[in-house]
Amino acid sequence: MRDQALWTWHVLAGVVIAVLLGLHMTIMHLDVLVGIFNPADPHPIEWGNVVARARQGFFLVSYVVLLGAALFHGLYGLRNILFELGPGAGAKRAVNALLTAGGVAMFAFGALAAWAASTLARTL
Amino acid sequence: MLETNGHPNRLGLVGWLGGGRWGAERYLYTLHRLTGLGLLAYFLLHIVVTSSRALGPAAWQAAMGRVSGPIFVAGEFLVFVAFAFHGLNGIRLVLVELGWAIGKPIEPVYPYRTSVDEQRPLAIAVMVLAGLLVFAGGLDFFVLH
Numbered sequence: 109m110r111d112q113a114l115w116t117w118h119v120l121a122g123v124v125i126a127v128l129l130g131l132h133m134t135i136m137h138l139d140v141l142v143g144i145f146n147p148a149d150p151h152p153i154e155w156g157n158v159v160a161r162a163r164q165g166f167f168l169v170s171y172v173v174l175l176g177a178a179l180f181h182g183l184y185g186l187r188n189i190l191f192e193l194g195p196g197a198g199a200k201r202a203v204n205a206l207l208t209a210g211g212v213a214m215f216a217f218g219a220l221a222a223w224a225a226s227t228l229a230r231t232l
Numbered sequence: 233m234l235e236t237n238g239h240p241n242r243l244g245l246v247g248w249l250g251g252g253r254w255g256a257e258r259y260l261y262t263l264h265r266l267t268g269l270g271l272l273a274y275f276l277l278h279i280v281v282t283s284s285r286a287l288g289p290a291a292w293q294a295a296m297g298r299v300s301g302p303i304f305v306a307g308e309f310l311v312f313v314a315f316a317f318h319g320l321n322g323i324r325l326v327l328v329e330l331g332w333a334i335g336k337p338i339e340p341v342y343p344y345r346t347s348v349d350e351q352r353p354l355a356i357a358v359m360v361l362a363g364l365l366v367f368a369g370g371l372d373f374f375v376l377h
Contacts, residue, residue: 119329122322129315137312137369140376151377153296155289162285175279182272189265194241214279221283228286 114184121181128174135161162229168222175218183207255348257355264321267314274311309373316365320358327354 135145139152145167148156161167190203241247248265251258284295327333328351335350 119326122326126319126323130319133312133315133369137308138372140372141368155292158285158292178275182268182275185265185268186272189269192241193244214276217283218279221279221286224286228288 118181118184121177121184124173124177125181128170129178131170132174158225159229159232162225165226168226171222172219175222176215179211179215179218183211256352257348260321260324260355260359264318264325267318270314271311271318274314305373309369312369312373313366316362316369320362320365324351324354324358 134142136152139146139150145161146152146154146157147160148154151157184207187203187207191200195203243250248262254261281295281299284291333351333354334347335345338345
C-alpha cells in the first residue's frame with residue numbers, strides 16, 4: 109500500500125516535471141527559437157537574465173517545486189532500481205535512509221540557494 | 233514496482249539488455265532507466281553549480297566559466313537529448329498506465345493479440361516527437377548560437 113502511494117507520487121511528480129522542466133529547457137536551450145524570459149541578453153545564462161528571472165516570484169516558486177519534484181522522482185526511481193536487485197532488509201533500510209537524508213539535504217540546499225538568489229536579485 | 237512476490241531477479245542489470253518477447257518497448261524501458269540515471273546525476277551537480285547565483289555575479293560567472301567549452305556544450309546537448317527522450321517516453325508510460333492507447337479488453341481467443349502491438353503507434357509517435365525536439369535543440373545548440 110505504501111509503495112503504491114509512493115508510485116502514485118512518483119507519477120504525479122513526473123507530470124509536474126514535464127511541465128516545469130519543459131519550461132526550463134525551453135528558456136535555457138531553445139532560447140533562439142522561442143526566446144522567452146531572457147530580457148537582458150541573448151544568452152540565457154548571462155547574469156542580467158539570471159537576475160531578471162530571480163526577481164520574479166513565479167520563478168522562485170517554480171524552481172522550488174521543480175527541485176522537490178525532481179529530487180523525489182529521481183531518487184525514488186533510483187530506489188526502485190536498487191530494490192529490484194534484491195538487497196536484504198538491512199541494505200533496503202540503509203538505501204532508504206541514505207536517499208531520504210540525501211534528498212532532504214539537497215532540497216534544503218537548493219531551496220535556500222533559490223531563496224537567497226531571489227533576495228539578492230531584488231536588492232540589485 | 234518493487235515487490236517481486238518471492239521470485240528472485242536472477243538477471244539483474246543484465247536483464248535490461250535483452251528485449252525478448254517484449255519487443256521495442258523493452259528497449260525504451262532500458263533507455264528510460266539509463267537516461268533517468270544520467271539526468272539524476274546531472275541534476276545533483278546542477279543544483280550545486282547553479283547555487284552560485286546566490287553569491288553574486290562574480291561567483292556566478294566563475295561557476296559558468298568552469299562549465300564552458302565544447303566538451304560541456306556537447307555534454308549539455310546529451311542532457312537535452314536525455315530530457316527529450318525521458319520526458320516524452322514518460323508521458324507515454326503515464327498514458328499506458330492509465331489504460332489509454334492499449335486497446336479495449338478482448339476475449340483471450342487464439343491467436344492471441346497483445347496490447348503491446350496496440351500501443352505501438354503511441355510509442356512511434358512519442359519517439360518522432362522526441363526526434364523533432366532533439367532536432368530543434370540541436371539547431372539551437374550548434375547552428376543558431
